[in-house]
Amino acid sequence: MNQFRVSPGKRFVRISDDRKSKEKTSCVNRKLFEEKISGYAKRVEANSENYQALSNWGHTCIAIEDYEEAVKRFDRALEIEPEDTDAWKGKGIALRLLGESERAIESLDRALEIDPDDDISWTHRGSILLELGEHERSAESHDRAREAYQDDNAFMWHDYGVTSFRRGRYEEAIMGFKTALERNPNFRLAKDKLKFAEDELKILEKNA
16 A cells, blocks of 8 residues: 555545534534625625635635635636736635646646745645656745745645655655644644654665
C-alpha cells in the first residue's frame, strides 16, 4: 500500500452513536449554509453588480460540496470584477474538487498574479501539482506558501512533507509532518507519515 497518497482512502466502518451525532451536526451546518446562500441571493437580487456577495455565495457552495454551482458564482463575480483574488482562488479550489486540475492551476495562477502572497492559493497549487506527480513544481509552491502563510495551515505542511519524502529529502519531510502536527495534533495522516519518514531516515543513516 502506498502510504504517501495525498488523500486517505475511504473506509467502511460501523456507524456509532458518535458518527450519528456528527451526521446530525452536518445536517444542521448544511441548513445554516443554505440560509447563508439565500441571504447572498437576496443581496445579488438587490444589486446584480455585488461581486463580493457572489464570491461569498461561491465559497458557501464549496462548503456544501456544490462545486459546479460554485464555479458559476465565481465566474459571475469575475465578470463584474476581474481582479477579485478571492473569486479566482475560490474558482481554483472548486475546479480542483471537480478534478479539473489544469483549469484549477490557471485560476490559482491568476489569483497569485493579483496577490503573490496568498498562502492558500500557493498551498492548493502545490497540492494539485503533487497529485499530478510534479514534485519539483509542487515543492516550489509549498515553499512559497511557507514564506507567505498567514495562519496555521496544517495541510500545507503535510503536503510539503509528502513532497519532500518523494524527493528523498527525509529530514525536510520530518520537519513538514512535525509542523503539521504542531498545527493540528489530531492529524492522523501526518502522524503515520512522520513515522515512515523517520524510519526511512534511520535506514539511510545506517547504510551511509
